[in-house]
Amino acid sequence: MKKPVLIGVLMFAGIIAFIVYSTLSTPRRRVEVCMTFNGRIQCRIASGATQEFALRTAVSNACATISSGVTETVNCEGSTPSSVKWLGK
Numbered sequence: 001m002k003k004p005v006l007i008g009v010l011m012f013a014g015i016i017a018f019i020v021y022s023t024l025s026t027p028r029r030r031v032e033v034c035m036t037f038n039g040r041i042q043c044r045i046a047s048g049a050t051q052e053f054a055l056r057t058a059v060s061n062a063c064a065t066i067s068s069g070v071t072e073t074v075n076c077e078g079s080t081p082s083s084v085k086w087l088g089k
Helices: 003-025 051-066 069-078
Strands: 029-037 040-048 083-088
Touching: 029 051, 029 069, 040 051, 051 069
Parallel strands: none
Antiparallel strands: 029 040, 029 083
């Protein structure tokens, strides 16, 4: 195998190993959030490295399905969740 090809393969393998390691080694917070907006309810589960990130992701995912347009999405994401249930780490 030629040296540039070998170096490329090793670099690619290193990047993949780093991604797998960082994904699996990061403690995760899981949350189920239910949002009510314009008479519609949607619940979503999300996970993240921090509680804040997991909560924000779940709210965004739930609002994406029950709102349309930028204004409605911003209003939905700015409202208080109907329920928040922490599912563990």
